[in-house]
Amino acid sequence: MEILNYNEDHRRFRRRLRAFLEKEVEPQGDQWRAEGIFPKRIWKKMGQGGFLCPAVSPEYGGLGGDFLYSVIVSEELTRIRQNGLVANLHSDIVVPYIESYATEALKKKYLPGCVSGDIVTAIAMTEPDAGSDLAGMNTSAMEDGDEVILDGSKIFISNGIIADLVIVAAKDAGVEDPYQAISLYLLEDGTPGFKRGKKLEKMGLHSQDTAELYFTDCRIPKKNRLGEKGAGFLMLMEKLQQERLVCALMAVPAAEYIVEWTTQYCKKTAISGKPLSKNQATQFALVEMATEVKLGRTFVERLVLEHIAGNNVVIETSMAKYWTTDLVKKVADRCLDLIGDYGMLEECPIASAFRDVRVMSIFAGTNEIMKGIVAKFMGL
Ligand SMILES: Cc1cc2nc3c(=O)[nH]c(=O)nc-3n(C[C@H](O)[C@H](O)[C@H](O)COP(=O)(O)OP(=O)(O)OC[C@H]3O[C@@H](n4cnc5c(N)ncnc54)[C@H](O)[C@@H]3O)c2cc1C
Structure with a gap:
């Protein structure tokens, strides 16, 4: 059920990024989490690899790529739970303000550095x-x-x-x-x-x-x-669609990761001589979560297409932002119950995922604000 049409360039970009993240980022993830900061040298390496600001025009050093490149970056970073490297905040939320509203002189001054990773925003x-x-x-x-x-x-x-x-x-x-x-x-x-x-x-x-x-x-x-x-308020409003879509694009792969990890855990962990995954209650819980996550992906990918086409989907992205971020919180909570005591240990990745996803309903406009936008549209 493919909604997004990735071409060979996109697929090559994903393969290169995945190899880069597996080599340069994933092995040190725990260390950086403990240190509480993400090193700037990795931002530069991301830039050197062409993984920052893929949408920026080649005139300023970017790829001039479509929004699918941003989807790939978001998915690949979530896959390795590296949310310290907030590449999507830099590439898809902050830098677009410079591209859209800065003077030519400021674009020439700042955009090449944003693309190369010499300038973190x-x-x-x-x-x-x-x-x-x-x-x-x-x-x-x-x-x-x-x-x-x-x-x-x-x-x-x-x-x-x-x-x-x-x-x-x-x-x-x-x-x-x-x-x-x-x-x-x-x-x-x-x-x-x-x-x-x-x-x-x-x-x-x-x-x-x-x-x-x-x-x-x-x-x-x-x-x-x-x-x-x-004009600041208007500019902020104009960029909301992409900002909220980016949030949903972080929430869906995070939920997929959590459900997939838990499914594998339940398959290989036995109680009373049989795998957890053979309990009907566990099966139904995993099936329900996998279904909702699939619904979320289908909705969000459809919005990506509309966004790339330049359509106004502010209402739908507000719906997606609140629904997918609530979903990932629910999924993380429920999976911890399925895992049991091991889920309380720091070594279990779902423990930190549970904490990491908690903020998603708060930042980039709280979910109450999202519902307020939709309510207004519904004439309530
Ligand atoms: C980890 C993290 C990173 C962040 N990064 C950034 C960043 O890079 N840049 C930046 O500028 N900000 C950032 N923020 C701030 C974030 O954008 C705000 O938290 C968010 O806008 C909500 O504001 P608030 O937390 O002050 O909540 P408040 O606005 O004080 O709201 C408190 C509660 O009241 C509810 N509420 C408020 N108004 C309404 C209303 N009209 N209708 C219904 N309910 C309402 C809210 O939903 C919430 O439940 C970040 C926050 C966090 C936690």
């Missing part, structure tokens, strides 16, 4: 008092001649510690309407007044760094603004 929207409600953000941007002065702070920023370039959402001083006040600015590492806070200790996603960022009288060139002044 982050996007900073969330603040202690502004999560779902971005209009409530307090970080300010004040124009001063050719410069803009950023003041404020951000929290929960993925890649916050290792990022070389951060897209900062800030409110332009003097604009009353919060929806017209937000602009997006490109901020380079090393800019005076830009400081990183502590790396946050999370319950999961241990090799992915998440940090606080601080801006104090932080001056950046005015030309580092993306697009028109005050």
Whole structure:
């Protein structure tokens, strides 16, 4: 039941990526999880292999590939549970803002580095008092001649510690309407007044760094603004479809991995002389989960096709984001019950998978926000 039509170039890309990840990343995954950070040299190797920003135009060093390359990266990283290397955040969520809204000069300056892995990116929207409600953000941007002065702070920023370039959402001083006040600015590492806070200790996603960022009288060139002044909110809305699709594309392979691992475990683990998989209750549980995961994949792959065709599927991607991320949490929980006590040990990969997937219903727009979007569309 093939929905996505991968051609030979895609298949070659997947084979190369899988070989790269198996050699360079998988063997050290546990070490990086323990250290709580993903080394930048691997980002560079990913870039050298052509695995970052595959959609970026060849003019700036990219492949100019379609969204199927991003699907492949997401699936292959999930396959080895390497969610510290948030390549999809960099390639499919942050860099597209630069490609779509930066001036030609900024594209030439930053995109080749984003593709090569010399520049790791982050996007900073969330603040202690502004999560779902971005209009409530307090970080300010004040124009001063050719410069803009950023003041404020951000929290929960993925890649916050290792990022070389951060897209900062800030409110332009003097604009009353919060929806017209937000602009997006490109901020380079090393800019005076830009400081990183502590790396946050999370319950999961241990090799992915998440940090606080601080801006104090932080001056950046005015030309580092993306697009028109005050258009930040619109730009964020425009990119939501891909961002939420990326979440669903992380959730489905994660759920597949969890069900597949548990199925194999149940086949080879015996109680009272017979494999766990011979219990009817275990069989039915695995069958139900495999069915739901297949439904999720079918829906998400269909959305990938619509997205590639340029169709507006914001409502459907909101549905997919909440449904698949709830599904992966449910699957992880149920599989731990099927596995039993071994599932409580750190050496069981489902233990860390259970923690890693927990955040999926929270970030990139909470699942309640997703349902709110759909409810509005339904005229409720
Ligand atoms: C690991 C991790 C990585 C992250 N990475 C980034 C990043 O790179 N960049 C970034 O900017 N942010 C990032 N975030 C922040 C993330 O985007 C926010 O957590 C998310 O937007 C939700 O905001 P909040 O957690 O403050 O929840 P809140 O908005 O405070 O919501 C709290 C609760 O209220 C509910 N709620 C709020 N508003 C409504 C409403 N209108 N209707 C119904 N229910 C509502 C929510 O669903 C939730 O249950 C990250 C977070 C985590 C945990």
